[in-house]
Amino acid sequence: MSHQPPASFPKRERDSHKGNFGRVLLCGGSRGMAGSIALSSIAALHTGSGLVSAAVPDRCLETVAAFHPCLMTIPLADASRGHFAVAAADELASRLDSLDAIGCGPGMTTNEGSIQIVRRLLEPTKLARVFDADALNCLAKMDWAEQDPVSCEASQSSSDVSNNIVLTPHPGELGRLTGTTTKDRDLQIEAAQKLAAHHDVTIVVKGGPTVVVDATRTWTNSTGNPGMATAGSGDVLTGVITSLLGQGMPAWDAARLGVWIHGAAGDRAAAEYGQAGMSAYELLAELPKVIAAFDS
Numbered sequence: 001m002s003h004q005p006p007a008s009f010p011k012r013e014r015d016s017h018k019g020n021f022g023r024v025l026l027c028g029g030s031r032g033m034a035g036s037i038a039l040s041s042i043a044a045l046h047t048g049s050g051l052v053s054a055a056v057p058d059r060c061l062e063t064v065a066a067f068h069p070c071l072m073t074i075p076l077a078d079a080s081r082g083h084f085a086v087a088a089a090d091e092l093a094s095r096l097d098s099l100d101a102i103g104c105g106p107g108m109t110t111n112e113g114s115i116q117i118v119r120r121l122l123e124p125t126k127l128a129r130v131f132d133a134d135a136l137n138c139l140a141k142m143d144w145a146e147q148d149p150v151s152c153e154a155s156q157s158s159s160d161v162s163n164n165i166v167l168t169p170h171p172g173e174l175g176r177l178t179g180t181t182t183k184d185r186d187l188q189i190e191a192a193q194k195l196a197a198h199h200d201v202t203i204v205v206k207g208g209p210t211v212v213v214d215a216t217r218t219w220t221n222s223t224g225n226p227g228m229a230t231a232g233s234g235d236v237l238t239g240v241i242t243s244l245l246g247q248g249m250p251a252w253d254a255a256r257l258g259v260w261i262h263g264a265a266g267d268r269a270a271a272e273y274g275q276a277g278m279s280a281y282e283l284l285a286e287l288p289k290v291i292a293a294f295d296s
């Protein structure tokens with residue numbers, strides 16, 4: 001198994017500016033799970049995105065904004081328990097044209113507002129998208145896996161809109177989507193390959209080790225450790241992959257390189273704090289150190 005990264009990290013030209021490295025948005029969070037979308041958003045900043053915004057239910061805004069001064073925050077309509085209201089879907093849709101990539105799902109809940117957001121994000125578009133956590137649970141509620149694939153708008157070149165969605169399920173989320181058990185790894189990979197081919201998406205089947213599949217390819221990660229089995233480490237991965245998509249990488253490369261970098265950061269965190277002692281917070285702090293090695 002190779003310990004080399006599976007793809008090159010995007011280069012930064014000497015005369016580049018923040019607009020060259022992607023405008024990305026992370027959408028999610030709810031009252032009680034504000035940390036999840038903050039972790040994703042900060043991970044995108046640490047992975048090199050030029051501009052990162054977190055779109056969150058209004059009443060979570062101050063909490064999420066307070067985690068990092070470089071993060072922009074967008075309040076979307078919320079319902080009384082602090083999750084997205086149905087009106088949030090239209091509010092989000094009005095902002096999509098200005099983005100290079102969006103990551104959706106951490107901490108979002110599967111209430112009706114979230115379902116409407118996921119429906120909007122499924123429409124064919126050249127915008128690169130990551131669906132994680134509750135966005136995947138919304139897809140499961142909508143029986144998306146069994147639905148016919150969406151056809152591309154005549155006005156959009158089909159190459160622009162093909163395979164530009166990455167799903168990042170853990171085995172529980174994959175089970176909700178496809179009916180596979182959380183115990184049989186081979187069946188999980190097989191079900192993910194079938195789903196990836198059916199909907200022309202890239203799927204990150206999380207675990208130890210994580211496997212990435214698309215319609216025709218399968219790749220197994222060589223980094224990572226069981227210390228990463230801790231709340232929030234998947235939220236960090238969502239931000240890393242969204243950032244790489246926003247920097248222009250194709251879905252297949254962004255998913256594999258993102259998983260590799262995330263695992264390498266987890267390995268550094270485990271070496272410093274131990275597998276039991278590390279949290280997703282330490283993993284997040286190690287990301288820039290892994291990425292710095294690409295500068296040399």
Ligand SMILES: NC(=O)C1=CN([C@@H]2O[C@H](COP(=O)(O)OP(=O)(O)OC[C@H]3O[C@@H](n4cnc5c(N)ncnc54)[C@H](O)[C@@H]3O)[C@@H](O)[C@H]2O)[C@@H](O)CC1
Pocket residue numbers: 032033034035036037105106107108109133134170171172173182183206207208231232234235
């Ligand atoms: N700080 C925060 O606010 C956090 C919020 N989170 C949010 O909490 C919500 C629920 O997500 P969870 O993932 O905790 O709950 P889930 O109910 O989706 O997943 C947990 C279950 O999935 C199965 N599973 C997960 N990984 C597995 C593996 N590797 N092998 C076998 N089975 C596995 C197990 O049955 C486990 O009980 C999401 O919205 C999520 O984004 C989490 O991301 C954790 C951090």
Ligand SMILES: Nc1ncnc2c1ncn2[C@@H]1O[C@H](COP(=O)(O)OP(=O)(O)O)[C@@H](O)[C@H]1O
Pocket residue numbers: 133170206207208209210223224225226227228229230231232233234235236237
């Ligand atoms: N035993 C393990 N070995 C390697 N990586 C692991 C292991 N357990 C969990 N991980 C990684 O940690 C992350 C956990 O993601 P997820 O379950 O979505 O967490 P959360 O939703 O709490 O953020 C995934 O990237 C997964 O591959």
Ligand SMILES: [Mg+2]
Pocket residue numbers: 132133170234235
């Ligand atoms: Mg998760």
